Amino acid sequence: MKPSDALSKDARALLRAARGGDDISTAERQRVLQAFQERAASDDTVADSAASTPRRHSARATRSRPRRKLPRPMRHAAWALAAVISTGSLAALARDGAFSGWRAAIEKVLGTLTGERSTQGQEAAVKRPAARRDVPALGEPETKAPEPAVMHEPEPDDDTTRPAVADTETARLPRTHEPADSSRAHARAATREPSPSRTKSAAPDPSASAELDLIVMARNALAARQHAEARAAAERHALRFPAGAFAEEREAILALCACRETGARESARAFIERRPDSLFAERIRRDCKLGTNLVPGASATGTHQESPPRSGAQ
């Protein structure tokens, strides 16, 4: 999409002014959750009016399938959800807007579920080359639902993965690829929750390797211009690690995907506004053709020139 196809100034101004205006409030979300809990508890008896609506599209989600019971683990999850909500975890929601109480309860109930996956994760992790785990504070290969598949692939962009993995602590520095951050106005669901890190102990954080996996997946996909995959990985990261160590990079990746695919530059603009001095800002400005006039004052000129993605991971 060429930038010239983008919206008019009036349209952009309107969208900017309306941003957030359709977002659900915390109170309303609680009501939705509560109502859903009642429905979920009587899953089989509630008419699936949505599924029986005549289809207009042939999208995947609209293919009719024989209605079948949820597999057991999912069913457990649904009941756990309902149980947790009814026991008043909504109070926790109201208090801090996070789903920490919910999460704890679900994790307990789904213990077997994650246990299964952890086993599988471990088996796969063992196959991983040791070098990939060459990161401080990541003592254990075990993670929850890791993506070792990414590590197994013959990584075509050597220059992106090796330095990235070896350099995780400073991984936010843009390398020859162009991960970037953008705060997505529409990713409020992720950024709104002050999601506590999963393990608060001082022990090596197993979720850190999962987080890294997702970010590396997104980076590689972005560098290879596989934007759908990059988005999928970045969005998963947003769900699991909304405020994780690589949140900024994830947002930059999402902004770049948006710009490149459709010329939609709102998230890129929002990113620059929020983080004008980010290491990814320069990249975003250039790729999204934002120019420097949108950033009032201070960082009108890129202040971080040390990132030379000239070798062009394009």
Added chain:
Amino acid sequence: MATRQLAPRSVPEAHLAPDAAELEAQFAQSIDLAWRSLRRLGVADAVLPDAVQDVLLVVHRRRAEFRGEASFRTWVYGIVLRVASGYRRSAGRARAVFDPNQPLDSDAAPSATPSPFEHLEQRAATEVLHRLLGELPDGVREVFVLVELEELSIEASASVLGISAATCKSRLRTARRTFDAACTRERARRERLESK
């Protein structure tokens, strides 16, 4: 650098299976996403909570079918669109009719003065947005919501809508022009009112 492709492969499902935290986050995300998109797709406020419930129910029931081969978000959008169209249908066509023959005057020289929309407060701007979206034909409106507002990719939007990427791109161009034209008309309307 030579072009690289990430080998298209189906990743073993176990590696993509979500854990409890991710399930929970997906559920929360579905709520947020459904709420704001249903509004923009023309579902009336009075029935919005019901519509959101319908989406959640489908998500909940079909979650097992979603194998993570694409984005969860994209998958949910498909559900949202279908639910929205159902509600719109039952609500009747009570919106301004778009005249495809009307010249799209958004190509006129853009005004140099700042846009009157800039100073609109959020709620007012949102109302205007809904009204202008209501002037778009359904297919065009959907593309606009998915790409411009939700920032889905062309490919993802195309798959949600069940159309080709080329058709999606073309529809997006139409959507942008149409929306621009609607903004221009709205702006003119406001200026006329103010000058009275």
